[in-house]
Amino acid sequence: MTDAQEPPLEQHKWYEDVQALLLGTLLLSFGVTLYSTAMLITGGLAGTSLLVEFASPLSFGLVFFVLNLPFYILSVLRMGWGFTIRTFIAIALISAMTRLIPMWMDFSALDPVFASVAGAAMMGVGLVMLLRHRAGIGGITILSQFLQDKGVIRAGIFQLIVDLAILVVALFMLPLKLVALSIVGAFVLNLTVAINHKPGRYRGMS
Template sequence: MADTADNPAPLQQHKWYEDVQAILLGTLLLSFGVTLYSEAMLITGGVAGTSLLVEFGTPLSFGPVFFVLNLPFYILSIMRMGWGFTLRTFACIALISALTRLIPLWADFSFLAPSFAAVMGAAMMGVGLVVLLRHRAGIGGVTILSQFLQDKGVMRAGLFQLIVDLTILIVALFMLPLKLVALSIIGAFVLNLTVAINHKPGRYRGMS
């Protein structure tokens, strides 16, 4: 029988190896996208964007900063999303922290056009994020905090995320050339469009 609105396909439980494959693929795509942004000195939103700004302004590298900044959010993740999601998210964050240090050792970026990095890096991060979301994993940080604040009636999740991302952009204006900030805004559009088109509710029937 064909799937219809009245008879949707049943949810299918992911096998453990499917979750492992998705986490490895998703984090690799995200890490490569972040590496392109790091090499081109572009920024993105959330904890990843904050970590890039720290990398640009200090001797610290993205990986360790990203890992440490996400630590406070695990408690909220356990409270709101449960242990399964939190453990998968911890694995994702640890892998991204490691891979963003290893990829520059595996690939030579002697020339990288910022415009290409903005679009391709954002697309890779968007696809990687969709892969993780479909297997109930994430990259922690601001998304979890925004949902927690919304649940407590403090602030709408979208508004809080917008405030955080605007703050990152304002700080970036004092650290980066205007052209790179503008390209980062284009990248943010590409990333969010990629997620919005490919992660619509009900389109994917798998579950972890």
């Protein structure tokens, strides 16, 4: 008796990729807006951009877009043009939407606990949508994989160091309660991605 063969990968249609980019970035942008309003932080370049926004007159969208620019070269070398173009579009959409959403709606009251959990869940679901359609949202992940390929440092350890550095800086800028809620949010975000983006669970490809 032979093992049942896995069904072949199904190629995404172009409009499916477009839908994923739009909805995924909308969810991510809404989650970031909740974090920005509640003065919470997250990891990677998004977290760095939030810290810069809190400490300066610069907006998250502008900082996030600029900080990602140097990493597109690594993205082309390691992930190819398709992934890089989709990632560029995703980052541009997030940068624009995080500027527009506060113009479309007003948070007269926002509980930071709710913002921590709901914002992280939205970012996690949005990220899963982008990952399933071969797009990313930040250069730190690309850089970590590049450094691992070169034998410099393991990707997970490098990302942990970056996130810990962001956390240390946040301790000097934000109340301890908000930093603690940001850690809770990081757990929710990563758990959402881990549960919904397991290898072999999704059979589509872009």
